[in-house]
Amino acid sequence: MSGIVSLHHPGTVLFVHAHPDDETISTGALIAELIARGSTVVLVTASRGERGEVVPGPLSALVGTEELAHERERELDRATTTLGVAQRFWLGESPARAAGLESRNYRDSGMRWVRPGLAGPADDIDDDALVAAPLDEVVGDLSHLIDLLQPSLVVSYDDGGGYGHPDHVRMHDATLAACAALGVPFAEVVPEPIVDAEWFDLGSRLGVVTDALRHYASQLTVDGTDIVHSGGQREPITTSVGLRLHENRSA
Template identity: 75%
Template sequence: MSLLDGRSSVLFVHAHPDDETISTGALIAEFVARGSTVTLLTCSRGERGEVVAGPLTALAGTAELAAERERELARATGILGISDRFWLGEAPARAHGLAARRYRDSGMVWIRPGLAGPAADAAEDALSVAPLAEVADDIAALITALQPALVISYDDGGGYGHPDHVRAHVATLAACAATGTPFAEVLEAPAADAEWFELPQHLTVVTDALRAHASQLTVHGAFIVHSGGQREAIGTSVGLRPHPFDDAPA
C-alpha cells in the first residue's frame, strides 16, 4: 500500500515558514485532495532568514520580521488547505507542566552551494542548541493530542543541511518512536527504499502558496528566486521513505 493511501490525518513538521511549501507543498495538496486532515507544526519563525529586496527589506533583523512571517505562513497554509497549524513550544506542542517557550531560528552558513551548516552565533534559545529531549517531548505532546496516522519531516540531512532541519528530523523521529506513530522522511531524489510521487496537478496551488512567502522568495514563472538570489524550479515531485525506529535517539 502507498504511504498516501488511507491516511485519515497527517502531521507535517517543518523548521521555518516557507519550508512547508517549498519542500512539501505538492504533497500536502495531494493529501488534502485525498481527503486527509493535514496539520502543520512549525518550529521557529525564521527570524534569522534573509529578506527579499523590496518593500519588506527593512524588516531584516527586526522583531517585526517574525510577525510578518507568521502572517505569510497563515496565508500559505490556507492556500494549501492545511486544517490547523501549531508553533513548537506552545500548547498543545509543549510538554505537560512546562511554561510556553519560543524556539528561535538558529541561522546557518553556506559550506558550499547547496549545503548549509551551523552558524557560529546561534542563540541559547535556538532550536538547534535546545535540549533534544525537550524538543522531542514537545513534538510528542502534539502527536499525542492529534493522534495523526502519519508524521512527515526531513531526512537525516535536513534536506540541505540547515541545523534546524536536522534537529527537526532527529526530534521528530524520537517523538514518533516514543508515541508509536508512523514516520516518513522527505526525499528530494528517488531512492530504492522510498516511494516517488509526480504531482504536477498541484503546481498552481503550490505556486500561489509560494507567493504568500513574499519576504523570503519571489516567484518568476516556474522558478523560485530566494532572498540570496538562488534560483530553483518549483517542485511538484517528492519522495517519501518510511523510517524504522531502531536507530531513533533514546
C-alpha cells in the same frame, strides 16, 4: 525499518517543519495531494524564521527586527490557508508543549553556506535557538502534540535536513525519536529518487503550490515556474517528492 508509503491516509497527517515557507517549498504539492485525497493535514512549525534573509525590496527593512517574525507568521497563515492545511501549531506553545512546562519560542538557529547547496551551523547561535535547546525538550514538545492528534502518519526531513540546515536536522532527529517512542509511522522527505523510497510526481498541484508560494514575499519571488530566493538563487517549484517510511512500531 523502511516500507511502502501510501498517500491514502483517511485520517490525520502531521507535517513537521522548522521555519515558515519550508512546508510549501519542499512539501506543498504533497500537502495539496493528501488533502485532495481526503486526509486532514496538520502542521507544526518550530520557529518563526527570524534569521531568514529578506528579498530586496519593500520588506528589506524588516531584517534583524522582531517585525520580521510577525511578518513570517502572517505569510505562513496565508500560505497554509491556500494549501488547505486544517490546523497549525508552533512548537513550544500548547498543545505542542510538554505538560507542565511554560510556553517558549524556539528561535531560528541561523546557518551558513558550507558550499553551494549545503548549509552548516551559524557562527553565532542564540541561547534560545532551536539547536541550543536540549533534544529531549524538543522531543517532549513534539510528542505531546503527536499523542494528542494521533496522526496516521508524520512527515518531516531526512537525516540531512534536505540541505543541511541545522534546524531541519534537529527536527528530523526530534520527529524520529518522538514517533519511535509513540509507535507512530514516520516518513522522511528525500530530495531525489532512491531505492528504498517511494517517489511521487504531483505536477497537477503546481497551481496551488505557486499560489501559496506567492504569499512568502519576504523570502522569495515566484518567476513563472521557478522560485528566486533572497540571494538570487533560482530553482524550479517542487512538485515531486520522495518519502521513505520508518514504521517505528513499538513492541
